[in-house]
Amino acid sequence: MRKKIISSITISSFIVFFVLFLFISENIKKDYNKFEHRRSEERYKMIKNEFKSLSDNLKTLTSDWGEWDDTYEFVKNKNKKYIKSNLSPESIATLGVNYLYITDSEGENVYSVGYDQQKEGGVIPPEKLLIDLLQFDDLAGMYVSNENKIMIFSSAPITDSEGLKDSIGKIIMAYEFKLSDLNKKLGTQVEFLDIKPTEENTFEVNISKDKVNNKFYIPSFSNKDLVLKDSLDADILVLGKDSIKKYIWVLVINLIILILIISIGIEKLILVRLRKIEITVEEIIEKKDLSRRLEVTGNDEISLLKKNINIFLETIENMNNKLIGKASYDVMTGIFNRHTGIEKLNFMIQESKFKNEPLTGCFVDIDGLKFVNDNFSHNDGDDLIKSIASILKSFSREEDLLFRLGGDEFFMAFLGPDHSDTEKIFSRISLYLEEYNKNSQKPYDLKISYGIIDYVYNQSIEEFIDSADTEMYKHKSEKKCLRS
Known part of the structure; x- marks a missing residue:
């Protein structure tokens, strides 16, 4: 009888832990792959946006001459x-x-x-x-x-x-x-692959063991796609694999502890307490609530098992939080990346409609990044991007939105302040940059061009950002005219 009970407990415990491991590991793998795809999508948007920026700049120049x-x-x-x-x-x-x-x-x-x-x-x-x-x-x-x-x-x-x-x-x-100019400005290592007739493709992602291989299809007016490729380290996926290895070791240790508990044999006490653990674990799986913890009382082996399960859950929760942070923030500047910024901008638009408050946006472009990259180094170019991001962040409130669109471009949104208030904010930023450049030991100045626009009811996010982008180019052109 005792052997049957011990055997039943051992088997059921193995099943519970095995199901828990399969469920969590499979979901983690899917999430990590999803984030790798999202990163490739953001990379494609950044490159395609750069092509748009190149043509928009030339359009401004051609229109001025025309x-x-x-x-x-x-x-x-x-x-x-x-x-x-x-x-x-x-x-x-x-x-x-x-x-x-x-x-x-x-x-x-x-x-x-x-x-x-x-x-x-x-x-x-x-x-x-x-x-x-x-x-x-x-x-x-x-x-x-x-x-x-x-x-x-x-x-x-x-x-x-x-x-x-x-x-x-x-x-x-x-x-x-020239592809080399694109790589210098964006800090990428994109390579030319092919030119093909235009199809429905936008980008392709192929994830191997430790690499993410991308193909980007850039359309042209001549019904041909410029096909570019690049390869990145699959650091998010590697992080996921490492975390799964840790989970396996935690499970093995817990199973060993479980076997020791069973071998001690206080059947009734063990059965009742293990059943509670099993029910709790099943609820965690069903509700996907990794923040929940088992209640630990006492210092015996079952209490030790509960502590290790809590450590296991905390490890998973911490790894997922790291993953969310890596996927939400721009690695270089520490501010929101394009994907997260667009999501939060959508929430601000809905809140603006609900509260009937003004929403203003500002498209910010760094002046002279290519000059710094070409004449000094890409490290200086990266420092320029990080410095501008830090200054913009210092002038924004907690409720304001700041994110990096890609390359040398940022977007800010203000809920409550109207167009005039936003102009005052950027006037202060401009004065700060002038004072900063006077006292700076850097061989180059920190300068920006910006375009401020009011959100119009039922305007799409793309139209909102593009309108601010157009205003920014007007500001940049006005500065060129003043210099000439």
Whole structure:
């Protein structure tokens, strides 16, 4: 009888612990894989957003030239002074473009100029490229030629600065995309893989033993996808595997303790107390409440078993909390990452509607990050990003939202303060940066461009952020005009 009881207790205990282990380990594996997929998705959004940023910057530049009265007069009168002053190869080199075309209203080439960045000299712009780009009326983006050359281009109508006259032609700017520039700015190691006809793909994730291999499909106006690849250490997945190994050891120790308890043999006392443990463990599994603990009284073997089960549950809870923190915060700056920021921004929008309070957003872009990366080091570039993040955080309240969109871009949201209040906040930030730069020993200045926008009822999050992004580019353009 005693042997049957001991055998029954041993088997049932093994089953309970085995089921508990399988349930937790399988769910942890799924969660860790899910977070790896989410990290790849954030990486894809950051890269795609950078392509949008490149085309938006070129669009701003092209629009400025298209609305310039001197450009309008040049198309009308073919003024050679305009060519000498503005259309030399060296002039467009300072704009960072390879080719500039000016056409009349019939699409005929009025003037074109090119510059080879590698040879540092002028070249004749290809006529075929102009023909191809003319089909994209007043657009900006990426174009892949038949020779698989990747170009960032922008087309804008030529009119007067007041916008009162009809367009008499187009101005088109284009430059050859360099993957090395993208990697420098974003701090990535993305590689070129292929160019394929456009499909429905956005990105692919392949998780191996300790690596996460990504493919990113970037669409273009030429119905071709630029396919990029990169490989990252699967540190979240490795963390999960290590935690599961710890759980196995904890289970083994607990099972050994259980066998010792059974061998002592106080059947009735053991059966009653073990049944309570079994019920509690089953409730924890059913409710998935890892914060719950067993009540420990006494100093005997069963109390020791309860303590070890509590240690086991606490270990799982701590590892999950670490995982949540790793998935919610930007590793470099310590502020919220894009995914978490978007989630919290959605809650702020709902709260704004419920409380009928104003919600303002601000898109912040670091000025001169590429200059710092190119002229000093990527460590200095990382320090610049972290310094700006720290300053923005110091000027935000606990109820305000600050997160990193990716690269050198941040977003802030304020519930309660209106547009005027937010302007005052950023005026204080600007004054602080000026004072900081005066006293700084760094060989470069900390500068930002920003765009503030009010949330409009029923506006989507993407529209809200894009509107602030547009305002930021206006601010950046205004500063360039002031400098010139």
